[in-house]
Amino acid sequence: MTKTTLRGAFAATTALSLIASTAMAEDYTKYGIKADVPGTCSFEAIDAKDYTGRTLNIITHAIPVIGEPTALHAQQFQELTGATVNVVHVPFGDLFQRIMIPFQTQQAAYDVLFHASLWLGDFSPFFAEVPAAYQETSGMKSVTDTYRGVSLVDGKLLQYPMDGDRHYLKYRSDVFANPDMQAKFKEATGRDLTVPATWEEYNEVAAVFNDFDFDGDGAPNFGTAEVTKRDDLMFSAFISRVAAYAKHPDVKGGFFFDLETMTPLINTPGWVRGLELFVAAQASMPPGGTSFGLGDEIFSFGGGQTLMSYSWDDAFIQAMQADSPIRNKVAAAPLPGAKEVWNRTTGAWDTFETPNQVSYVTWGWSSAVAAASPNQDMAFDYLCFFSNEANTMADLQIGRFGVNPYRAEHFDPAFYQNDLGWDAAVATTYADTLKAVDSAPNQVFDLRVPGVGEFMSSLAAGVARAQSGEATAQEALDGVAAEWTAIVDRIGKDKVKAAYANVVALEDK
């Protein structure tokens, strides 16, 4: 080896060491994260990639929910890799068709797609499977079985998990703990005030505390805030109310349909009972509560107007905002249950000493890469980066982002206590409730089959007829069942059945 060669080798080694040390010293906290978490999709790993000259097209929801983190991480990805990233924001009402039309007309309009996870039944033929390398990342490994499950179709991971949603009960813990309120309730009902364990109890508590200033601020308070507006996700609220009566823990083979025959079950007695109680609860809602959309529900409970509510995380997070009048005066619990559950096998009501509690894993944003995308490598890198541990922990702290817990480490109360400043009791009920939903033995999932929009639109229209008094609960659901039968026939029984089998597999596991 000559002196010149040695000198060259030394110079090259020194240069490489300098570059490496510079890279190691890179401070990524400027991107708003606490610290980079080493891994396949860490800031450092993505920083090492070079996508200069390439373009990534993303379609996502309007800002802020999901749209804002999409744009934020797109900007970061662009800065780190040199790629050009275009983000198209679409209002929710248009998102489905804006994704579906390019799929149907075979245009590779977008590489990355953010969408509602329940649309998987419609979109799955157009999604690329998540490559094995990404399934082995630490971030993906810590996604709970529930949220990994909603991304699977026939065992293939077609959605890239980046959010977790579910319904649970939220209530004013200060009112439930107040001796005067406990006495008032005892006087009215003859029993102790407890967190509702059944939907009958929920309606009873809501009625006692309705139109009454229970927090002493001079304005009347009300019993319950629920999502009741027909085309504003009301179907999810209704399913939450029905599940305990219609999802028997010992009866397998379908909640929405009988998987064997694909006969709709939505007009069976369990569903009818749930709808009757949903309609009855209207008497304990605030003025206008019978046409509350999700936004109204969030501000009604989150603003301290109502005693109880149930839906996604938003209202709870709203209540826990730093400037909220009810910060640390709320608690979470699993959805109420039912002591009588319809058994469709025997055709009779079964009685339970301990209420049958059913967790409803509903909605949730998800993401995917288009099978027709010519940039799948870059697209999966973006999604992996979007949901890396550092980004996710930062996103979870910003309520308007719409990113909610879906990994094992997200269910640790210490995170909410230390990073968000919640009281220990609140953090514990929140994290424990979410964990309980995740691991519940009796779960219900969204109807992720082709045509889910049509099924849910029909269901919401039927429920709305009962709510407005246009039809009885039984008449309304009989009408929905007839429509569902027609939809199944039109789509093809086998197609719907094949997709529904994936949902039933999750419920019957």
Add this chain to the structure above:
Amino acid sequence: MYRQKYLFLLPGLLVLVAIILFPLLFTIRVSFSSWDVYNPGLNWIGGENYGRLWEDARYWQALGRLTLLSVTTVLIQYVLGFALALMVWRDLAARRLFRVLFLIPMMTTPVVMSVLWRTIFHESLGPLNPILESLGIGAAPWLSSAGWAFAAVVMVEVWQWTPFMFLLLLAGLLSLPNEPYLAAKIDGAGPVRTFFSVTFPMLGAISVGAILIRLIEASKIMETVYVLTSGGPGTSTETSSYYIYIRGMRDFQIGYSAALSLTYLIIMIVALTVIAKLLVRALVKDAA
């Protein structure tokens, strides 16, 4: 040599075909297909979609509701618009200011205004019910009762589109000749007699035009219903356009919604033609 004139017309005709005829013909073709979320493409299913809509009670109910809504709102808009136009027609201080003020609702975006009205009508958080209560009238279930929700939609439509009537009728009033009024004055006619014998008949043609234009627009009402009530409570404010939107854009039944749209278009063309003839006969003095 005059044949060359067709060459000059050709670009315009091609544009016309491209932007009007092609979408219409395509919609007709789509209406004979079962294009939906799980069956994309232009297959041929004959008149199946048209047979299906014949039995679709919700569609026909929505059409009936739309008829009531359109007729109610346009009549109120006409009466109010006429009154406002008469008010600022002649002797009124600051009439220019009033003319501009009256036009503001029409110049706002329907979706934005519907969102604002939804906030105003909000029974828990909106300002309207507290104001009514302070006046001793009492709160109303604006968006949660079928009748009140329908009234709320009518109110927003009237608020937004009365200025359009006002604008057309004011233009008509400003173009009226002065001689008939002088003659009426000489004959000793009072203001009421002058209005019914001179002003109203002379504005017959423009009234028909204004009413027809508003009926056409009112029959397409969508944004207000979408934002304000989503068609509820129940289906009490669901109109044809909103129902077609649900079937087409939300349920993604493209073929069926095309059939609904075309049927709706034909019904509207027939109905508006009949209405136009009746209005002309009733309001236009020299109609042959």
